[in-house]
Amino acid sequence: MNKKTILITGCSTGVGRDLAVRLAQAGHQVIATARNPDSLKELPVACRLALDVTDQLSVDRAIEAAVAACGPIDVLVSNAGYAIRAAVEEIDDALAKAMFEVNVWGALRVCKAVLPAMRVRGQGRIVHVGSVVGRFSFPLNGAYAASKHALEALADSMRVELQGFGIPVVLIEPGTINTHFMASSKSIGAIISGNTDSPYAALYREFDLIAAEPAFRGAPAGQVSRIIQKAVEARRPKSRYLAAVSPLYRLVLSLGDGGRDFLARRAFRIRKK
């Protein structure tokens, strides 16, 4: 196996953390990054660095330190991201913009920081952790799905733009994963979804019930990081990899708008007027 130098964002928890350990154990030189580097202390990786994807200075410093410690970066895994749970009409602008700042502009900021050197070397790889909801959306998930749709569009353009430089661009599209993600999306949107006077209160309650069902607990992070490892190591990676996508989500992907709306109305007990 070809040993690679791989920088990963968002390694404090979840998929990023699992992936850092997995790739290090596979013999790669891993640069694990997180907003709070104390969260990385126990990771058995080559380098642990502070990196907040929303802060240009933090990104620049981290990339400079990574290259100084480990040499040129072969692969960027852009993993940092989170969700907000809210009906579209009730989305708080500031919360949604902050989320886009991480999921979209933050991902792009880190790409822009590593790409010049990759282009000069004629070698490198970008792996974006998107979501299956980069391809469709469901109730209370509009803002997050919009951010992952935006990421898919950017990745689709980058993939072709960078083909002439020998830099593959890959999208990972996970289904539900059992990480901090669900709890954090609920708590970030709690002021909105906890309002019992909301016209969408019934929908928020249904979401909680659905999310509590064992089928929606989600796959272990390892199921997704295994697929990311494939995308990192493949000689010719695919443009997209579905990861831990349940049969229900695969069905949703195969349906048109009418079928998707029907399933969502049934799941959320919405009576069409």
Ligand SMILES: NC(=O)c1ccc[n+]([C@@H]2O[C@H](COP(=O)([O-])OP(=O)(O)OC[C@H]3O[C@@H](n4cnc5c(N)ncnc54)[C@H](OP(=O)(O)O)[C@@H]3O)[C@@H](O)[C@H]2O)c1
């Ligand atoms: N879990 C799911 O069901 C699911 C499904 C599809 C796709 N995804 C995607 O998978 C990726 C990983 O999520 P996860 O499930 O592993 O959730 P997670 O455990 O909540 O991890 C999210 C990571 O993103 C980091 N992050 C947030 N804001 C950041 C910032 N400004 N700069 C740097 N890092 C930041 C978090 O760091 P802090 O600890 O500092 O906040 C954390 O390390 C995300 O892109 C998510 O959208 C998740």
